Amino acid sequence: MTAETDVRWQAVARRDQAANGQFVYAVRTTGVYCRPSCASRQPRRENVTFFALPALAEAAGYRACKRCHPREAHIADSRALLAQEVAAYLAAHIDDSAALALEAIGAAVGYAPGHVSAVFKDVLGVTPRQYAEALRLQAFKAHLRDGLAVTEAIYAAGYGSPSRVYEQAGGALGMTPAAYRRGGAGVTIAYSLRETQLGWLLAGQTERGLCAVGLYDDPVTAETALCAEFPQAELTRDDRALAARVDAIVAHLDGHSASLDLPLDVRATAFQRRVWQALRAIPSGETRTYSQIAAAIGQPAAVRAVAGACANNRAAIVIPCHRVIGKDGSLAGYRWGIERKRALLELEAQEQPDLVRA
Numbered sequence: 001m002t003a004e005t006d007v008r009w010q011a012v013a014r015r016d017q018a019a020n021g022q023f024v025y026a027v028r029t030t031g032v033y034c035r036p037s038c039a040s041r042q043p044r045r046e047n048v049t050f051f052a053l054p055a056l057a058e059a060a061g062y063r064a065c066k067r068c069h070p071r072e073a074h075i076a077d078s079r080a081l082l083a084q085e086v087a088a089y090l091a092a093h094i095d096d097s098a099a100l101a102l103e104a105i106g107a108a109v110g111y112a113p114g115h116v117s118a119v120f121k122d123v124l125g126v127t128p129r130q131y132a133e134a135l136r137l138q139a140f141k142a143h144l145r146d147g148l149a150v151t152e153a154i155y156a157a158g159y160g161s162p163s164r165v166y167e168q169a170g171g172a173l174g175m176t177p178a179a180y181r182r183g184g185a186g187v188t189i190a191y192s193l194r195e196t197q198l199g200w201l202l203a204g205q206t207e208r209g210l211c212a213v214g215l216y217d218d219p220v221t222a223e224t225a226l227c228a229e230f231p232q233a234e235l236t237r238d239d240r241a242l243a244a245r246v247d248a249i250v251a252h253l254d255g256h257s258a259s260l261d262l263p264l265d266v267r268a269t270a271f272q273r274r275v276w277q278a279l280r281a282i283p284s285g286e287t288r289t290y291s292q293i294a295a296a297i298g299q300p301a302a303v304r305a306v307a308g309a310c311a312n313n314r315a316a317i318v319i320p321c322h323r324v325i326g327k328d329g330s331l332a333g334y335r336w337g338i339e340r341k342r343a344l345l346e347l348e349a350q351e352q353p354d355l356v357r358a
Helices: 004-015 052-059 076-091 100-107 113-122 130-143 150-156 162-172 179-180 218-230 243-253 270-280 290-295 305-312 338-349 352-357
Strands: 025-029 032-036 050-052 188-196 199-205 208-216 234-237
Touching: 004 032, 025 052, 025 305, 032 052, 032 162, 032 290, 050 052, 050 305, 052 305, 076 100, 076 234, 100 113, 113 130, 113 208, 113 290, 130 179, 130 270, 188 208, 188 218, 188 290, 208 218, 208 305, 218 234, 218 338, 290 305
Parallel strands: 188 234
Antiparallel strands: 025 032, 025 050, 188 199, 199 208
16 A cells, blocks of 8 residues: 555544545445545455545546535645546536537636647547547446346437447447346356465456456455456356466466567456556566556556556456555555565566566
């Protein structure tokens, strides 16, 4: 845990009114984000992710708490405030293409279009257009979960044609829109479990590639997590089908393989994919800071957004978010436990004689 996240967690634990407007916290198990002072039941620390702005939490798929109304908290930083105002405008006009033009956005918030675009991208890591597309996709997914037919959900979310949705569906949903509407029903996920030096490795795959890779304390916890992620999918344990891919991951853990070029089928926004591609480019045995990753994808101000993308990584080791550390050298957070992150980095830092001889 970094010093910043520790301070934020302490503010949440105290329900600190003074921290309102400085950040929001989101809870993975509920899909809701709140003000630090929210009076709702305190979540477990491992289920909490922090975001600098409500807009970042919403872009990650979280919805605002109806108890504490986090969007209404005052934001002191002028650039962050402008980005949040633009995000709120986009959310209110998501089904109006004309209103999403930069000129219209600038007129609505009282700034030049170029200034609006630059500030928004610096703060949130994406352009206003990309953010609007993310919101539209979230609305589409919500309509599917509510039971609308695919065609109805497409137009209800503001899409002009079905083709636009299907272009995005493979990467953003991880399955077809019809399958997502059924909560994953009809999608078969084969998974495998194997004990390693870092705990129990779970790997799950669809016909497209790995959809989940995680490190857990025991098999029951691992299987429970997979069921929670894909509640309606058909889950089948098949150690033989995943043997080659699990072997590759374990070989990497044992120091016999420097890279993991395995196919993935993970849900992600366009920004998350760019971050994850940058992570996969970090050589084994090396680390980068969140700032360096932000610079590598051409958005040096999007440090917090990069941290959010790392926190949402569901493919441990294959997407090596463990190789990203704080600017001060601290390990920061890790979805599968900070001690596992430390162990992974120590393993990769060791000399790998098999690779040297090759």
